[in-house]
Amino acid sequence: MLISEYSAEGRTGLAVMRRVLRHHRRYQQSTILFVSWPNMRLMAMRACWYLSPYLFVEGENLLARALSRAFEEANDPSRCWTDEEHRSFVLTLQDELVPWLSRIIVYVRKRGDDWVVWDYEKPLMNLLQELGREAVEVKLADAPKNAEGIRLKLLSHICTASDVEIARIGFSSDGATLGTQGQYPVEGAR
Amino acid sequence: MRIHGIVWLILLFASLLLSPLIVSPEHYRGLIAAEMMQTGTGYGARESLEINRRGDALYRLLMVKTGFESALTASAVPSAPANDLIMNTVERAGHVRQLESVVLGYTPGLLQSFYLFCLRLSHSWCWFAWLSPFLAALILDGLMTRRAKLRSFEYTHPTVYNLSWHLIIAVFAASLVAYSLVASLPLLLFPAVWVFSGTLLRMLISNIQHSA
Numbered sequence: 111m112l113i114s115e116y117s118a119e120g121r122t123g124l125a126v127m128r129r130v131l132r133h134h135r136r137y138q139q140s141t142i143l144f145v146s147w148p149n150m151r152l153m154a155m156r157a158c159w160y161l162s163p164y165l166f167v168e169g170e171n172l173l174a175r176a177l178s179r180a181f182e183e184a185n186d187p188s189r190c191w192t193d194e195e196h197r198s199f200v201l202t203l204q205d206e207l208v209p210w211l212s213r214i215i216v217y218v219r220k221r222g223d224d225w226v227v228w229d230y231e232k233p234l235m236n237l238l239q240e241l242g243r244e245a246v247e248v249k250l251a252d253a254p255k256n257a258e259g260i261r262l263k264l265l266s267h268i269c270t271a272s273d274v275e276i277a278r279i280g281f282s283s284d285g286a287t288l289g290t291q292g293q294y295p296v297e298g299a300r
Numbered sequence: 301m302r303i304h305g306i307v308w309l310i311l312l313f314a315s316l317l318l319s320p321l322i323v324s325p326e327h328y329r330g331l332i333a334a335e336m337m338q339t340g341t342g343y344g345a346r347e348s349l350e351i352n353r354r355g356d357a358l359y360r361l362l363m364v365k366t367g368f369e370s371a372l373t374a375s376a377v378p379s380a381p382a383n384d385l386i387m388n389t390v391e392r393a394g395h396v397r398q399l400e401s402v403v404l405g406y407t408p409g410l411l412q413s414f415y416l417f418c419l420r421l422s423h424s425w426c427w428f429a430w431l432s433p434f435l436a437a438l439i440l441d442g443l444m445t446r447r448a449k450l451r452s453f454e455y456t457h458p459t460v461y462n463l464s465w466h467l468i469i470a471v472f473a474a475s476l477v478a479y480s481l482v483a484s485l486p487l488l489l490f491p492a493v494w495v496f497s498g499t500l501l502r503m504l505i506s507n508i509q510h511s512a
Contacts, residue, residue: 124373124374128370137364138360138364141359141360141363141364141369142356142359142360142415144373144411145359145408145411145412145415146329146332146412146415148325148407148408148411151373187349187352187353190333190336190352191329191332191333191336192333
């Protein structure tokens with residue numbers, strides 16, 4: 111279920127989003143997009159809650175990089191105040207996140223010395239809260255996981271039905287996603 | 301004169317703050333997109349982008365850097381559709397449902413209302429830059445006319461002077477109120493405000509009293 115902006119999770123997600131965007135100097139840029147698409151703020155907030163600010167790949171924060179690129183892409187002046195702003199934000203966000211999420215395995219250490227694998231079912235922040243937030247480790251998977259399943263799970267956690275409709279994202283029965291922006295180049299993770 | 305200014309200021313803020321209670325954020329978005337398209341077809345893509353860029357900068361200066369935007373959205377309700385999905389499962393009376401949509405859409409509508417105002421101010425500034433030589437000529441003409449009046453023992457008119465002052469305030473304030481309205485404005489309004497104000501300014505300067 112989508113987290114609400116009224117809940118404690120939502121407020122934490124908003125605070126994380128603000129801090130990430132300010133740290134990467136994207137806050138000013140994002141504010142105009144938030145005026146034109148108020149739902150974009152909620153999507154970014156839910157992405158922050160789903161992924162947490164603790165995932166690093168190639169020495170970069172995965173969440174910060176994805177949000178930065180999504181805002182950069184959506185901020186194209188030719189798309190000013192059109193549905194294309196919204197569409198490019200959602201597509202870039204998923205195109206930045208899904209390839210990595212399908213290639214990595216995220217381990218979270220429980221209290222004690224057991225490690226739990228994040229299966230994308232619930233937001234990582236929820237898992238970290240439940241397990242006591244001791245440590246997170248990111249490793250490259252031996253074989254890539256099903257990207258379509260992860261995409262569906264990601265979208266279900268960050269978008270409302272109307273967001274998916276405005277972004278014109280469709281799923282065909284043979285598993286190919288309609289409306290993405292091409293292949294995913296993925297290199298090594300750390 | 302002070303009361304005149306305060307009345308217009310109240311009207312301006314009432315228009316900015318109360319319009320989001322009547323108009324939905326989707327309507328605002330459509331209006332802003334239409335206005336951008338209108339400037340694009342009227343002046344060309346480069347000028348239109350410049351107006352948008354200056355409008356963005358003004359919005360950031362007035363709303364983001366001052367912290368108003370953060371304060372408004374810290375506990376705000378930016379998403380009507382998402383909340384509708386949750387709230388549809390709860391039984392409420394009809395009038396409560398109507399009020400809900402107004403309340404849920406208020407914060408995004410308010411931000412869009414301020415953005416629309418900033419965009420129109422930026423549009424107006426674009427015309428000021430173009431008309432500034434004309435305005436400078438009007439001011440110079442006003443000064444020369446006043447000097448000629450004084451040299452030829454002709455009277456300056458205090459009534460015209462006072463009337464010009466009030467009209468200048470009225471034109472500027474009415475244009476600001478018009479820029480905050482949720483209605484499509486004709487492109488000609490923006491230069492017309494400067495031209496009319498410039499003409500009034502010339503009348504004002506040419507009738508400044510001798511003792512002033």
